[in-house]
Each structure stands twice: as structure tokens, then as C-alpha cells.
Amino acid sequence: MLSNKHKILIVDDEPDVLDLVKDIFEFDNTYNVFTAVSGEEALKIFEDINFSLVLSDQHMSGMSGIEFLEEVKKISPDTIRIIMTGYVDVANAVQAINKGEVYKYITKPWDIDFLRTTVNRAVEHYEAIAETKRLQMDLQRANTELEFKVKERTKELEDSLKKLTEINFELDKANNKISESYRALVQSEKLSSLGLMAGTIAHDIKNPLSIISGQAQLVKMIIEPKSDLHKYVDSILGQVTRITKLVETIKNFVRKSPETNTEEIDLRDAFSECLVLTEKLLKMNNVAVSQDFPSQIPKVRGNKTKLEQVFMNIIQNAGQAMEGLGGELKIRCALNENKILIELSDTGPGIPDEIQKSIFTPFFTTKAENKGTGLGLSISQSIISEHKGSIELESKIGVGTKFKIALPIIVN
Ligand SMILES: Nc1ncnc2c1ncn2[C@@H]1O[C@H](COP(=O)(O)OP(=O)(O)OP(=O)(O)O)[C@@H](O)[C@H]1O
Numbered sequence: 409m410l411s412n413k414h415k416i417l418i419v420d421d422e423p424d425v426l427d428l429v430k431d432i433f434e435f436d437n438t439y440n441v442f443t444a445v446s447g448e449e450a451l452k453i454f455e456d457i458n459f460s461l462v463l464s465d466q467h468m469s470g471m472s473g474i475e476f477l478e479e480v481k482k483i484s485p486d487t488i489r490i491i492m493t494g495y496v497d498v499a500n501a502v503q504a505i506n507k508g509e510v511y512k513y514i515t516k517p518w519d520i521d522f523l524r525t526t527v528n529r530a531v532e533h534y535e536a537i538a539e540t541k542r543l544q545m546d547l548q549r550a551n552t553e554l555e556f557k558v559k560e561r562t563k564e565l566e567d568s569l570k571k572l573t574e575i576n577f578e579l580d581k582a583n584n585k586i587s588e589s590y591r592a593l594v595q596s597e598k599l600s601s602l603g604l605m606a607g608t609i610a611h612d613i614k615n616p617l618s619i620i621s622g623q624a625q626l627v628k629m630i631i632e633p634k635s636d637l638h639k640y641v642d643s644i645l646g647q648v649t650r651i652t653k654l655v656e657t658i659k660n661f662v663r664k665s666p667e668t669n670t671e672e673i674d675l676r677d678a679f680s681e682c683l684v685l686t687e688k689l690l691k692m693n694n695v696a697v698s699q700d701f702p703s704q705i706p707k708v709r710g711n712k713t714k715l716e717q718v719f720m721n722i723i724q725n726a727g728q729a730m731e732g733l734g735g736e737l738k739i740r741c742a743l744n745e746n747k748i749l750i751e752l753s754d755t756g757p758g759i760p761d762e763i764q765k766s767i768f769t770p771f772f773t774t775k776a777e778n779k780g781t782g783l784g785l786s787i788s789q790s791i792i793s794e795h796k797g798s799i800e801l802e803s804k805i806g807v808g809t810k811f812k813i814a815l816p817i818i819v820n
């Protein structure tokens with residue numbers, strides 16, 4: 409069964425044959441039949457109508473059937489082309505079939521059933537080809553759609569991946585911040601319990617200390633002026649002073665007063681005061697100092713004594729690190745947006761990696777007993793964070809150490 413009413417064209421220069429064939433194919437209303445008496449006329453009809461099949465006589469005045477079908481092939485390659493020919497012309501028809509110009513030939517005189525069957529089969533073939541083409545086109549369209557969808561999806565995935573990477577980066581940053589805050593918290597927890605302890609200890613220690621000190625002074629008064637015992641008593645008095653100082657340092661350290669006693673500080677002044685106080689140590693250790701400040705240096709708000717304590721400690725550490733070696737201490741200030749960056753770099757021996765993480769821990773020191781308490785940098789760190797700033801370390805063995813401090817500047 410054919411799926412719709414196909415248009416077919418019959419071409420023959422004998423009107424009787426033409427009428428007969430037309431009647432045959434219009435008989436059961438299967439086809440919409442058109443006729444032409446010559447190839448030339450038929451080609452004209454082709455200009456407006458698309459045919460499923462064309463059935464042409466070979467012997468016609470003017471164009472031969474095969475010539476006509478060659479033309480049809482050019483203008484409508486899908487149309488099925490059948491030639492009707494006498495026995496004498498079979499060889500030509502076969503050649504035309506081999507060349508692909510003609511689908512089939514029918515020899516005259518034909519049998520009506522054979523003619524109908526041949527044409528029906530040929531139109532079925534036409535339908536099959538049309539259907540295959542349609543399916544191919546559908547497939548191609550689906551393929552294009554699929555490719556488009558894949559591209560879209562890939563892009564979506566890429567975007568999501570980019571977003572995820574960004575989120576990951578933010579998470580990493582947040583994580584680092586949390587770790588930093590946690591470290592600071594642990595540090596301040598340690599320090600505040602230390603403060604409580606220090607307060608109690610200071611109180612309990614002060615009395616025995618004054619008794620030891622008083623009694624040592626008494627002994628000093630009693631013993632012979634030239635006696636060797638003086639050096640032992642002096643040593644006792646020296647150690648008592650050291651313990652008293654240490655307890656005082658700890659008490660001061662934990663007694664935070666971030667908002668009180670703040671003023672506008674000119675860093676150039678602050679550093680020149682610190683350098684006066686550390687001049688002796690630096691000279692003794694052959695340390696040359698260079699300063700690099702911008703001509704207009706904005707002030708910072710803070711507690712001058714405390715900030716100077718930070719600078720002093722870093723300068724002293726640098727001086728001590730270069731003891732016996734000599735070297736250079738560079739103090740550099742620079743502006744970065746709303747922050748002032750202070751860098752103190754020395755050309756000392758540098759701090760080994762495994763020690764770097766401990767240097768801000770209270771009581772961590774690599775210095776001899778009477779040279780350092782190990783509180784300098786932990787106090788410095790808490791002073792800087794009271795000032796809403798940051799302090800970082802960069803150090804390389806054999807090259808030197810750099811402390812980088814960032815402090816907010818005063819915005820008018
Ligand atoms: N510029 C530096 N070069 C090499 N090592 C340093 C430097 N600054 C600090 N350090 C190391 O960090 C440790 C801790 O320093 P911190 O200032 O906290 O304590 P300290 O100097 O040992 O004692 P204090 O400050 O009480 O005199 C030092 O003992 C030293 O090992």
C-alpha cells in the first residue's frame with residue numbers, strides 16, 4: 409500500500425497510447441496522472457510539479473526517451489525513471505540502466521498487470537528512498553541537537569567547575585583565616601591564663617623576694633669589704649632583680665589596654681627613639697642601620713610605648729642575631745592602600761624552618777638564660793593584633809630575616 413497519492417508523468421508521442429496508460433493508472437485512483445506528448449513538453453511540466461515517477465516512451469519525435477530521462481535526472485534526481493521500448497532497443501535501455509539514468513525498462517507491447525506491478529514497485533521504491541532520506545535528516549537534526557546540547561552541558565559543567573574552584577579557593581582562604589584566628593585564640597587563651605597565674609605568683613613571690621633581697625643586703629653590710637663572699641651576695645641580688653623584672657614583664661604583658669593611651673604616632677619619630685636606645689647594642693655587634701621612609705608618611709593610631717616595644721624587640725633580636733658576624737639592618741616603610749607596611753630585615757644567620765613556627769610562642773627562646781625570656785615576639789604579636797595589624801616572618805638560612813608588620817593608617 410502506498411502512503412499517499414503520488415504524481416506520475418506519462419510521456420508518449422502517440423495520443424492513443426497516452427490515453428490508455430493514463431486510464432490504466434487512474435483506474436483505481438492510486439495516482440495523480442499527468443501526460444505529455446514529447447520530452448520537451450514534459451520538461452516544461454517538471455518546472456512546476458514534482459513527480460514521484462516518470463514513464464517515457466523511447467521513440468518519440470524530437471528528444472528520445474533516454475535523452476529526456478537524462479534531463480529529468482539532472483533536475484529531479486529522486487524521481488523514478490522508467491523507459492518503454494521495443495525489443496530492438498533493449499540494449500540501449502540496459503546501457504541507460506547501467507549508467508544510472510533509468511530505473512527499469514518495459515518492453516512493448518506490455519501486459520497491463522506487468523505495467524502496473526512494475527510502476528507500483530517503483531513508486532514503493534521511491535517511497536522507501538524518501539523515507540530513508542527523511543530518517544537520515546531526522547538523525548542528522550537529532551545529532552546536531554545532541555551536539556548542541558553536549559556543548560551547552562559541557563559549558564555548564566566548565567562554568568560549575570570554575571565556580572567550584574573559586575569556592576574552593578575562598579574556602580581555603582577562610583580556612584586559613586580560621587586557623588590563624590584559632591592560633592591567635594589559643595595564644596591569647598594561653599596568655600590570659602598565664603596572666604592570672606602571673607598575678608597570683610607575683611603576689612606570692614614578691615614577699616619572699618623582698619625578704620631574700622633584704623637579707624642579702626644585710627649580709628653584704630656585715631661581711632668584710634674585701635671578702636670573696638661579696639660576689640656571691642651580688643649574684644643573689646642580681647638574680648632577685650632578674651626574677652622581679654621577669655614577673656613584672658609577665659604582669660605588664662597580660663594587662664592589656666588596647667584602647668587606652670592611644671595617640672597619633674609618627675613612625676619616623678618612633679624608630680629614631682628606638683634606634684637611640686639600641687645604638688649601643690648595634691654598634692657593639694657591627695650592625696649598620698639604613699632607613700627608607702616615604703617623604704610623606706601617614707601617622708598610625710596606637711599606643712606609642714607598646715609599638716616602640718615591638719620595634720625595640722625586633723631591632724634587639726636582629727642585633728643579637730648578628731652578634732660576632734656584623735651585618736645590616738634595614739628599616740623600610742611603605743604605603744599599601746589603607747595600610748602602612750613596615751619591614752625590618754637583617755642579614756643575620758636566618759631562622760631554621762622548624763623553629764620558625766615557634767618563635768611567636770611565649771617563652772620560646774634560643775638565647776642563653778640571662779639573654780632572653782622568649783617573650784619578646786609573643787608580646788609583639790599581641791600588641792600588633794591589638795592595633796588591628798599583622799606581623800609576619802620571612803627568613804632564609806644564610807640570607808637573613810625579615811619581619812613584615814602591617815598597620816592601619818589614620819584615615820581623615
Ligand atoms: N632576627 C632574628 N634572627 C634570628 N633569630 C631570631 C630573630 N628574631 C627572633 N629570632 C628567634 O626567635 C626567638 C624568639 O624571639 P623573642 O624575641 O620572642 O625572644 P628572645 O629574643 O629570645 O627573648 P626576649 O625577647 O625576651 O629578649 C629568639 O630566641 C630567636 O631564636
Ligand SMILES: [Mg+2]
Nearest residue numbers: 721725784785
Ligand atoms: Mg627578643
